[in-house]
Every structure is written in C-alpha cells, then in structure tokens.
Amino acid sequence: MSLKEGQCGVPIENDCGKSEEEMIVDQTLSGDCAPTVEQENGDRLRGGVKAGNDDSNDTDEALDLSFVSHSIPFKKRRLMPVQISNRIPSSAHLSSEKAAKETMMSKEQQSQQSTTHFADSQRMGCGRPGFITCSICNATKYYSHVQRRFGQFSCEPCSKFMKRFLKDPKIFTCMQTGSCQIGKPAGEQEPRGVSVSRCKACWLKICLEKFILDAKTRAVIDKFYSPKFNSEKVGNGKDKNYVSQNLPPPLPLPVRKRKTKSETATYPLASEPFPKRSARHQVALEANMETCATNNNSNTNSISSPTSSPQPSHPTSLKKSLALWRDSSSAEYQSKDLYPDDTLFEPSEECGKCTYCLHRNYMKANVVVVKESCKYKKCILSGLLAGDKEENTLLPPLISLTPGILKTVQVSKSIKSDAQFEGDSPINLVLGNNNKYNNKRNNRILKREWNEAAIGSDSNFLNEILNANSPFL
Amino acid sequence: MSLKEGQCGVPIENDCGKSEEEMIVDQTLSGDCAPTVEQENGDRLRGGVKAGNDDSNDTDEALDLSFVSHSIPFKKRRLMPVQISNRIPSSAHLSSEKAAKETMMSKEQQSQQSTTHFADSQRMGCGRPGFITCSICNATKYYSHVQRRFGQFSCEPCSKFMKRFLKDPKIFTCMQTGSCQIGKPAGEQEPRGVSVSRCKACWLKICLEKFILDAKTRAVIDKFYSPKFNSEKVGNGKDKNYVSQNLPPPLPLPVRKRKTKSETATYPLASEPFPKRSARHQVALEANMETCATNNNSNTNSISSPTSSPQPSHPTSLKKSLALWRDSSSAEYQSKDLYPDDTLFEPSEECGKCTYCLHRNYMKANVVVVKESCKYKKCILSGLLAGDKEENTLLPPLISLTPGILKTVQVSKSIKSDAQFEGDSPINLVLGNNNKYNNKRNNRILKREWNEAAIGSDSNFLNEILNANSPFL
DNA sequence: GGAGGTCACCTTGACCGCA
DNA sequence: TGCGGTCAAGGTGACCTCC
Ligand SMILES: [Zn+2]
Ligand SMILES: [Zn+2]
Ligand SMILES: [Zn+2]
Ligand SMILES: [Zn+2]
Numbered sequence A, B: 001m002s003l004k005e006g007q008c009g010v011p012i013e014n015d016c017g018k019s020e021e022e023m024i025v026d027q028t029l030s031g032d033c034a035p036t037v038e039q040e041n042g043d044r045l046r047g048g049v050k051a052g053n054d055d056s057n058d059t060d061e062a063l064d065l066s067f068v069s070h071s072i073p074f075k076k077r078r079l080m081p082v083q084i085s086n087r088i089p090s091s092a093h094l095s096s097e098k099a100a101k102e103t104m105m106s107k108e109q110q111s112q113q114s115t116t117h118f119a120d121s122q123r124m125g126c127g128r129p130g131f132i133t134c135s136i137c138n139a140t141k142y143y144s145h146v147q148r149r150f151g152q153f154s155c156e157p158c159s160k161f162m163k164r165f166l167k168d169p170k171i172f173t174c175m176q177t178g179s180c181q182i183g184k185p186a187g188e189q190e191p192r193g194v195s196v197s198r199c200k201a202c203w204l205k206i207c208l209e210k211f212i213l214d215a216k217t218r219a220v221i222d223k224f225y226s227p228k229f230n231s232e233k234v235g236n237g238k239d240k241n242y243v244s245q246n247l248p249p250p251l252p253l254p255v256r257k258r259k260t261k262s263e264t265a266t267y268p269l270a271s272e273p274f275p276k277r278s279a280r281h282q283v284a285l286e287a288n289m290e291t292c293a294t295n296n297n298s299n300t301n302s303i304s305s306p307t308s309s310p311q312p313s314h315p316t317s318l319k320k321s322l323a324l325w326r327d328s329s330s331a332e333y334q335s336k337d338l339y340p341d342d343t344l345f346e347p348s349e350e351c352g353k354c355t356y357c358l359h360r361n362y363m364k365a366n367v368v369v370v371k372e373s374c375k376y377k378k379c380i381l382s383g384l385l386a387g388d389k390e391e392n393t394l395l396p397p398l399i400s401l402t403p404g405i406l407k408t409v410q411v412s413k414s415i416k417s418d419a420q421f422e423g424d425s426p427i428n429l430v431l432g433n434n435n436k437y438n439n440k441r442n443n444r445i446l447k448r449e450w451n452e453a454a455i456g457s458d459s460n461f462l463n464e465i466l467n468a469n470s471p472f473l
Numbered sequence C: 001g002g003a004g005g006t007c008a009c010c011t012t013g014a015c016c017g018c019a
Numbered sequence D: 001t002g003c004g005g006t007c008a009a010g011g012t013g014a015c016c017t018c019c
Helices: A020-027 A052-058 A097-105 A156-167 A200-210 A215-225 A279-299 A317-328 A331-335 A375-385 A439-455 A459-467 B020-027 B052-058 B097-105 B156-167 B200-210 B215-225 B279-299 B317-328 B331-335 B375-385 B439-455 B459-467
Strands: A130-133 A140-143 A361-364 A367-370 A406-409 A418-421 A428-431 B130-133 B140-143 B361-364 B367-370 B407-409 B418-420 B428-431
Touching: A156 A200, B156 B200
Parallel strands: A367 B428, A428 B367
Antiparallel strands: A130 A140, A361 A367, A361 B361, A406 A418, B130 B140, B361 B367, B407 B418
16 A cells, blocks of 8 residues: 555655756746646646746747756656645556556546555556556557656657657648647547547647657747647638648757667768659659649748749759748858758668668569668768768669579569569568558458448348448447 | 530530439439539539438438449449539639649639630640649649549549548547538648548548439448537537447448459468567557447447456457347348458468569568468459358468578577578669668658757757747748 | 667558559 | 559557667
8 A cells, every 4th residue: 555656757655746856847948937836636747847838939039058958867857746645646647457447447436536546556667567548648548668758658649749740840730720639538548540630730739738848849849840720710721831841941859869889881872862653753743842832832932933834843842941041040050061951862772781681671573672771871871970971972782682583574464574483492471561461451341342242232131221220320 | 715625524615504414413312303503603513412411311211222223334424514614613623734833823813714724725634644623622733644533523632532431431530520621721732641630520521522422322321431520529528439440330332343363262261360569569459459448338338347357358349349230230131141240351371472472572581571462362352252251271381482591690689580681693672661761751850860960069059040030930 | 767769550642554 | 534453651659679
C-alpha cells in the first residue's frame, strides 16, 4: 500500500504542490511566472508550460534565449511532482495493468476511487509494461514499455506526432473552426490508424499546450509554425495552404541525432536524380506544382504572369519563397551559406558491399533496393553536415550479387524486363506490403469476395438482408 | 469555336436539359423521379442521383432490384449531357490545358467567361491529358489521362476513395458536427497527400451525393454503411467506433475483379500465421483490442464481465458481432455457408519459381518477400472462391536463390541474423521507402540539418530571425 | 529513464493496361 | 473510354536500442 513510486517521475506522495525545479521551468517560459499552484479537481496535469503557445504569440519582443541553452537537461529533473494523496487522480497517470483495466471498465467509478490505481504492490514504473492514459487524446493504451515523452505520459501516436513535427515542422491549417475534437471524448478507444484523419492543426495545438518544450523551441514554433485556423471560413476563403510543404525556411529545432560510429569514407552525394515513371508523369507533376504555387502565392506580393503554354514550365514556388525570405531576412542569415531552398539532395550510389547496404534490402526486377543505411552513405551525410559540399563525384562502381541469378523475361505483351531466378537453395518467401494476396492486409476483402460468391445475384436474399432488423443499424 | 465535344460525354451543345437516357438513370433510383431540370447558375452538375443517400434512408421497404441488374451498362450511356452555351460553365468540366490554367489564375474572372474553356480547337477528350475540376473537392488538377469516374469528372483521390469504399466499406463517423469542409473552398489547391486528414465521413457523404451509383449499391450503403455523425457531441459521448473495422458482415458491392488467366493448380490456403515481432507485441495487441471491444460493445446488449487478469484474454468482438448478426438474420443467410467473420485467411507458401513469384520482390535478410502475385497463389484464390474450402494442405517445398549468396552475420550486439552477399556481378541499387537516407523523402530534413549546423547555437541570429518581418507570418 | 531509431502496416494518388 | 490494377510516397505506431 505504499505510494513510493519515485523512479521515473511516477507520481509520488508529496505534500507541496510545486518543487523548486518546477519553478525553474516556469521561469524559462515567456514571462508566465504565475504558476497555478492549485489545480482543478480531476483536471489534466500540466507542467510549467501552461498555454505557452498563447503566451508567446502575443509578444513580438526578442527573446534572450541564451540562459536556456543546455544547462538544465530534462533527465536531471524529476518532472511534475504532484500530490495525489488527497486528490482525484489525474488522467495522466500510470497504473498497474490490473487496476487500469478495471478503471476502463467503469469510467464512472473512476472519479470516486482516488488512490486505488497505485494501491497494489505491483509497482508500475517507466520501462515496464502497463496502461497509460494519454494527456493529449484521452486514449488509454497498453504498452510494453511505458515512459514519459516531453515530460508527459502520452500515447505513442501523440508523442510521435510531436516528435515528427519537431523534426520536420509544417504549418498546419484547420479547415474547421479550430476546435476539432482530438480522440474520443471520455475514455473510449480509437482503433489503430485512425489518427491519420485527425485535424493536424488542432492536434498540434493540444500537443503544444500539454507537452513540455524548452523556450527556444517554443519561440520558434510560436513564430513560424503555430497552427492556423480557418476561423470564420467566410472571410473570402483566402487561406494559406492546408499544410505548408516548403515554407518557411528551415530553422533549428531541438532534435538531436544519435551519434553514429565515425567512418573514414567521405564520398559526396551524387546528383543523379531518380527516374520518373514516365515523361507524362513529370508533366503532370509540374503542372500540379504550378497550380499549387499559383494559389499559394496569391497573398504574397509578387505573382508571376500566368503562363498559358500547354507544357507547364518549371515550378518556381520554392525559389520564390526563398527569395522572399532572403530579401526580408538579415545579412547575417546570408552569411551562413545555407543550402538554398531549391537544392535537391539526391542519393548517392550504394557501395553494395557493406553490411549496411546488404542488411534488409529488396529486389525489384534486377534492382536491389536498400532498406537500411549504407555504411558509406552514413559517412557521406556526416561529411556533408560537417561542411563538405562537393557534389559531383560519384562513388566507385558497384558490385553486387552472384552472376547468373537474374534473367530478363517477358511477362506480358508490353512489360519485358522482369526477373527470373535460377537456383535451388532453399529460401523463405513472404508477401510484401502491397501484394494483393497479402492476406494479413486483405483479409476482409477476401472474406467479402467469398461471401459475395456465395450470395451471388440473389436479389431476394439481398432484400432480406436489407430489411433485416440488423443490430448494426 | 465549335462546341462539339461529344466523345466521352464531354459537355456538348444541347438545347434540352435532359436526354432520354438520363431519364432512365432517374428511374433506376429509389423513387426520386423529380429531376431538377433547371439547375442553378454555377452550381455543380448532378446526375440523376441527387441526394440519393437521403432518399433511400427514409424508405425501409424492400427494393425490387431485379430490373437494374446489368441491363444498362454505364459505358453505353452518355451521362450527364448538359447545355453550356448560355450557361456559366460547371465546375465539373473539362477544358484544355491552356484555358484551364488561365482559369485558375483568375478565379474571379472564371464566373464571367462562359464558354472560353472549350473555345480553342485543341479538343480535350477523355484519355487525353488535361485539367479537371473535381465535383467533390473543388480541386483543379492536371492529369495525363482525363476520364470520368462514376459518371462524374472527379479527381483521382475522390474517385479512388469511393472505389476503395466500395471495395471494402467501413462505417465512418465524423468527430465533428457532420459538416466538415472537404477540400479547399473556391478553386484552391491542396498539396498531395493531405486528403488523408480529411474527415472520412463527410468526404464519403459528398461522394455519395455526387457520384452515380446503381440502386443496389446505394441501397446497401444506405442500409449498412451510411456515414455516422457525432451530431451533438453532448449526448453522453457514447458513440460507435470511429471507423468500424469488423462490423458489419461482408455484403456484395459492385466491384468486379478483372478476369485473370485461368490456371490449373488449386492449392488451398495454408494456415501458418505470420510471426509477430515478439510475445510482448502480441500481449499489447490483445490488450488494446480488448479495451476497444469493451468500449465498442457498450451499447449492445451483452457485455462480458470485466476481466481483471493482468494477461488480457483473447478478443471476442469479432465473434460477438457475427453472433449478433447471425441471430437476427435470416435462415437463408445461414444457408449460404459464409465464411465466419473470425476466419483469418492466411497466406500460403510461395512456389518461388513462377514469374509471378519472382516479378518484383525484395529480400530481407535471408527472406525473399514477394511483391507480386504468385501464379499459384492466384490459382489458390480462384479455387477458393469457386468453392474449394480445404485448408490444411501445404504447397510443395520451396526452391529459391543460388546457394552461397547469403550468409548470416552479426550486425549489432543483439541483432544477429542479418545477411551479407557475396558476388561481383553488377546490379543497380536504389533506396527503399523507409531508408532514412532516401533523400527524395527526407530532403527537407537534410536541408534543415544542414542549416542547423550552419546556424549552430547563435542565439543572436535566432533572435534576429524571430524578429524579422518575415513574409511567412 | 527518456530520446531517438526501426520498420511493418496503412492510405493515397497518379499512371497504366485492358476490354 | 472507363474500370481496375500497380506501386511509389509518405504517415503511423508499437517496439526497440542507446546514451
Ligand atoms: Zn494521445
Ligand atoms: Zn481543426
Ligand atoms: Zn476531388
Ligand atoms: Zn466530418
């Protein structure tokens, strides 16, 4: 019956509402130094960053960010210590598997039993399997490894969404009024994969409210990447693109790459582009990019004269956006010698020899597709990031598989260059992702086809089904 | 200046609002025989199926569907002939590439020029490249092959969404009020890939309104798969799952598979399941399914007693749903000997020899993953669909690649069974989809990393950027 | 113990073959 | 000329490794 769950920041017995470390977090954040010591009953736990998005949006001042550099690493602090002894437990809690399942069974009773989630001695810590209730989307999920993300207990989708946003931020725009519901209301579950349909702007808004980020990150987000809202939808419909793919220019956000073993090779990137499927494809691609650029630039100042040639010209939105940015930006920005925004990093050739190249790869006709990172490519990237920008040297010629195992055959009348293997050593074959006979994916479709063949064109039977008092209606 | 664009149902000069063929379409549809002869200026074109979803929802009567069997194939009719001479052109139009691009440049002028899209003699027909404005989502896109889908000119995403819904229908539920905006308002563009975020329920609702479907299909959809709306969101929050993965049971919808060459082999499906990643994965999967099933069945009659064991039991939602269906359905349904809903079609072994097996496949360690259909697997499926339900026989042993080309090596401390190739014949290597050094995919991330390294931890520069009068704000 | 990585799974969407 | 197939592109998410 002990409540000592000190490891990993699991809520512990604590009589004071806030610790000194939490005060430090508050200070780092855009002037909101009035922490809510008394939290509402049953409300979400919040870290020091409470509605930091709204706060920083109002200030256009320069932020002195030097004092938040790296002096306070997150893992040194015990985040969010709260007292739970006399409180209704927060939704962002950990609990034992057993207790959490009971909790989900009766949501109404949950608000009555205060500390029973931590009552049994089956201690649930970070890294252990257990249930978790997401601070963002209310989902209660079971994970084999429970851990905090950004200082909050959240589900994997929400944390990954935030992480990917930090890694590659975009400007999301809500097509509705900006108050879209994220997740199921109470404690209900969503099946896997439905979060792709979530409104990204509103999801991100909640993530920014709940997750703990450092001040530098938050300032950049507030300035450049705060989600937009199509507030009235009647204001002549002139909106920015739903999700900005190219704008604004890259800015630093705190996602650190794990250090890889240093290598010696420093081959630069090759500039050979991937072949498109056909020339028609390319024409269509450029045409759509052209139309997108036309519409996206409609609220900036310069619009190019409408081209009326049947062959659409090369897209210019990237160049245009960068030019706009550079003109209005500082000279110091220019001196950084950034990659221009229209640079296209093209992959280099693979060595084909190292274990990186040959670890997990697949074959398409006579093409081996590398799924894992080539050892040399790793060095290429690190060398490039270190400042090496030479681009036009190719790797030495490739080596590859044993000769004689691939032959070109004719499969259909028009497709000629498919592969046929020769050999007799055993190897395991499994289905690929897009194989239509991958029954893991097409299981319901197979069942449907089977049932359809069984039903046939029996319209009487169909009528009976349509009139049946079905439980699914 | 001729308007003769008769082929492919492109809008032609026509003085009467409706043709006889269109009247036939109207008759086939659920009693709505009051077609709107006079359409509003500038409104969308509609086929005979106008709001057929709403109409059929109100009738619980049995539909005599025999007269719409296959007597009126779509391609025999010229759908939706409208007069455009004295009208403002519909949004669902074809136009030449040149004219359409001019149109998109100035959307305000579009409503003034009536017939200029078809003015030049560069005839745009189906199958030709050209611009198209989607009837569903308002997007104007360029395609290398313009064609109708379900009797309407629509973009590929909308038509594919409808087609996939027909192929594998689900019950979508809108998390908002059921009036989500689909696509950009006027004629603005969305970049590729953002339609995954669309509200599927509202998207489907519009598709069902606009696309032309036969009465049988529409009846099944209205009865079983009409999109749900979380209408008030205050009605105690008890909603069905956002998208039904398993309910209701399969029903026939008119998606015909292209006939394949008949084969002779009739190997049945094997029952060997794919291995999960680990036992922990399986535990978590079942736990989440259990919680989903608990919440989803909360509004049906029988709820199983809450299990409180730490190891979650096997999920029962599939069986439960099918049992409910069977009980309330007819005896004729039972006599069809349908596959029970909890049947899991597992893939058979591959032959590894035929051109289907070896056409486009990939390798993972010592596993060759088949991307295209095995010839024998095709036969297996066709044999199964023909009524052969034997399940427990396996294919003959596999053959595979040349010996000696695969060796097991140790890559990291814990991962041991990776592959290394030996050989010296040239082969082309390209990057796979998930390779993090696939620069086609990670281009912006690479640029960001480069810029971040160039900027470094220069807080003055960051402040300058944050205070810059950026055009992106 | 938390941050970052991995990769199977899934949806999409533009093109293409076929009838 | 429209339907169905193909598969690259990219997001998702549960688990995993590393620091
Ligand atoms: Zn969540
Ligand atoms: Zn929203
Ligand atoms: Zn569309
Ligand atoms: Zn909706």
